[in-house]
Every structure is written in C-alpha cells, then in structure tokens.
Amino acid sequence: MVSVSVMGAGSWGTTLAKVFSDAGNAVTLWARREELASTIRDSHENRDYLPGITLPESLQVTSSATEALEGAAIVVLAIPSQALRGNLAEWKETIPQDATLVSLAKGIEKGTHLRMSEVIAEVTEADPSRIAVLSGPNLAREIAEGQPAATVIACSDENRAKLVQAAVAAPYFRPYTNTDVVGTEIGGACKNVIALACGISHGYGLGENTNASLITRGLAEIARLGATLGADAKTFSGLAGMGDLVATCSSPLSRNRSFGERLGQGESLEKAREATNGQVAEGVISSQSIFDLATKLGVEMPITQAVYGVCHRDMKVTDMIVALMGRSKKAE
Incomplete structure (x- = not known):
C-alpha cells in the first residue's frame, strides 16, 4: 500500500x-x-x-x-x-x-x-x-x-x-x-484530434468506411510525428496508440468524438461548448498546438490540419472532406 x-x-x-x-x-x-x-x-x-x-x-x-x-x-x-x-x-x-x-x-x-x-x-x-x-x-x-x-x-x-x-x-x-514516454504522450495527445475528425464525419452522416479510414490514416500521421520526435514505433500499435485511438474515435462516451459530432451537424464551436456544460473538448485546443508542432518539424498531418481548419479557421465541414479526398494520390 x-x-x-x-x-x-x-x-x-x-x-x-x-x-x-x-x-x-x-x-x-x-x-x-x-x-x-x-x-x-x-x-x-x-x-x-x-x-x-x-x-x-x-x-x-x-x-x-x-x-x-x-x-x-x-x-x-x-x-x-x-x-x-x-x-x-x-x-x-x-x-x-x-x-x-x-x-x-x-x-x-x-x-x-x-x-x-x-x-x-x-x-x-x-x-x-x-x-x-x-x-x-x-x-x-x-x-x-x-x-x-x-x-x-x-x-x-x-x-x-x-x-x-x-x-x-x-x-x-x-x-x-x-x-517510451514520448510515444505514449504523442499517441494520447493526437488521438483526441483524430476523434474529433471521426465525430465530425459521423455528425455529417458518413459511415463506418469513413470512420475506419480516418482511424487508420490518423494512426499513420500520429506515428510520423512520433517517429520524428524519437518515439518507439511499436508504441503506436499498442494500448497507448491503436488501443486509445479506437476507443476515443468510436465511443459516444468520448467527449472529443461527441463534440466533433456536433460540429459535423453544423453547430458552431460556441454552441457545441454550451451543449457540453461549457467545456471544450481537449482535441479542439490540441489541434492547433499539434498542427503548429507538425508544421515546425515538417511532418505531414492532413487530418490534423483539416480539424485545425474547422476549429480555428472557420473551414466548412464540406470543404474539409473535399480537402482530404482531393489530396494527391500515393502509395500507402
């Protein structure tokens, strides 16, 4: 004890x-x-x-x-x-x-x-x-x-x-x-942003294929940032990576996913905040600091960039989807 x-x-x-x-x-x-x-x-x-x-x-x-x-x-x-x-x-x-x-x-x-x-x-x-x-x-x-x-x-x-x-x-x-403190922290911080994206997608009326794609490609960009900061790649396939990401992106108990859902339904940030007892989801704030960090390090994080755009640059959800789907084609 x-x-x-x-x-x-x-x-x-x-x-x-x-x-x-x-x-x-x-x-x-x-x-x-x-x-x-x-x-x-x-x-x-x-x-x-x-x-x-x-x-x-x-x-x-x-x-x-x-x-x-x-x-x-x-x-x-x-x-x-x-x-x-x-x-x-x-x-x-x-x-x-x-x-x-x-x-x-x-x-x-x-x-x-x-x-x-x-x-x-x-x-x-x-x-x-x-x-x-x-x-x-x-x-x-x-x-x-x-x-x-x-x-x-x-x-x-x-x-x-x-x-x-x-x-x-x-x-x-x-x-x-x-x-691996670095990988554990990067996984925990970034998954909130990807959960917001999944919530936005669900609120907009998109289905499980979109959700699975966001989770999978979200994990890829989290791992890219982690690798640049010196994290162990294995961390992102474990509980602090994929495990945390799946739970937060999939459950209605997740504040980030639920908050994103309201944004996907067309609510403003302020209205979504009012509906959650005045609390802003952690991913809303983190999307800016993570996007800024990724930009500083030259790490490509398109989903994070899109969420940042919706939360901080008045990007419309329709424009977010177009931006993600219109990216240049490449190998996985």
Whole structure:
C-alpha cells in the first residue's frame, strides 16, 4: 500500500482515485471547489462528473492542495493540459521531493509545443526519471463501473513504472509498463484530434468506411510525428496508440468524438461548448498546438490540419472532406 494524491476531481481523476483505492492504497482526491469536495465526502459520489458511481468510503477528499499532497509517494496530475503549468506553479513547493509524478493530461502545450511530461519537469524541476505517463483505451465511465480495461504506465525509470503499476492494479484494471514516454504522450495527445475528425464525419452522416479510414490514416500521421520526435514505433500499435485511438474515435462516451459530432451537424464551436456544460473538448485546443508542432518539424498531418481548419479557421465541414479526398494520390 502506498500514499496516493490525485490532483483533480474531474471524471478521469475521480475514476483513477477510485481505482487506486480499490487497489488497496491510501488515496486523497483534491477538488478545486470546496463545495464539490464536501459533496463527495458526504455522499461518496461525484455528482458533477460521475453521477451514479459510488466511491470508496476510504477515499479522502479535500480542497486543500497542501493537505492532499502531504506525504504522497505517488502524485497523479489529473489537470487539463493547458491548465497544468499554472497549477504546478502553485503546488511546486508542496510536492514531496521524491514522489513519482503521474501525468494524465493528453495534449501539447500551446506556444511552447512541450509535451506534458516536459511541462512537469520544467515547472517542478523534477528529474524526468520521476515522471510517468498513464495512457490507454480508458473511457472514465466504463472503468468507474468496474468494466475490465488495460492501460500503459510509461516512465524512463522502470522501477518507478513498476511502482505505479503495482499501485494501480485493481481487479478490473490491468496496467502494463514501457519506457517510451514520448510515444505514449504523442499517441494520447493526437488521438483526441483524430476523434474529433471521426465525430465530425459521423455528425455529417458518413459511415463506418469513413470512420475506419480516418482511424487508420490518423494512426499513420500520429506515428510520423512520433517517429520524428524519437518515439518507439511499436508504441503506436499498442494500448497507448491503436488501443486509445479506437476507443476515443468510436465511443459516444468520448467527449472529443461527441463534440466533433456536433460540429459535423453544423453547430458552431460556441454552441457545441454550451451543449457540453461549457467545456471544450481537449482535441479542439490540441489541434492547433499539434498542427503548429507538425508544421515546425515538417511532418505531414492532413487530418490534423483539416480539424485545425474547422476549429480555428472557420473551414466548412464540406470543404474539409473535399480537402482530404482531393489530396494527391500515393502509395500507402
């Protein structure tokens, strides 16, 4: 048993807090709003993000970051990618010096084009060997319900990866380890953009052939970017690559796919945001930073470019489809 702090009480952070608790650890969940923390403590349910899911009575909940981080051996960072830097700056002095930091955020930081593990290392000054990344076909609701799922814990220090692996291994949650942090993060960030494309396609009324084509060619462009950044090609055929991509692109539980579907039906970004409780899908923001990074590196990512066009350049969905289908012919 280890002491685990989960920083962020959204659907995925709350789910991972439940998983770590079910695996036998002492877990504290941090919620930014005291109102939410109090509700979870009293009802053992996060009604804002996981209604209907009963949380373990052993789970401690607080709105004090200092209280949450005290004595933690594992600190799980369940914060949206573009908000991670600001939160880490507030917590830097409170995070235990030898804690293993586990990133759940899937994105590329705007402006800097840094991966989330790089943001963590830069802000906290932690050695990269202390930083792990958790990624895979992990739809929060299904895992919170106890449905079987697998995930990847990527860390350059295999012993730390194994520490997290042992701590998060619940009867319904099977973690694997690898050392390819770059590939795991690139797969996790880029799949949200491809899921948006699949959602747009579905909302527009296109079928499974289109969806399968987008997933397959999406994986190809993700792998191209990963290879340029030094990732292991095998990562993209595993849970953090193809596994995560298929789940996110295919399930109505995926916020990115559902958000894209609304765009495909002709809704504006603002209207789609209103329909999702004011939240913008991660892929909307990531499409710009990933497109900018790919352009900087000279990596061709046509699906990402098309999603970027729809989300940030007022491109019509019909024009997006024409642009993708009208590309020059070449060998696969």
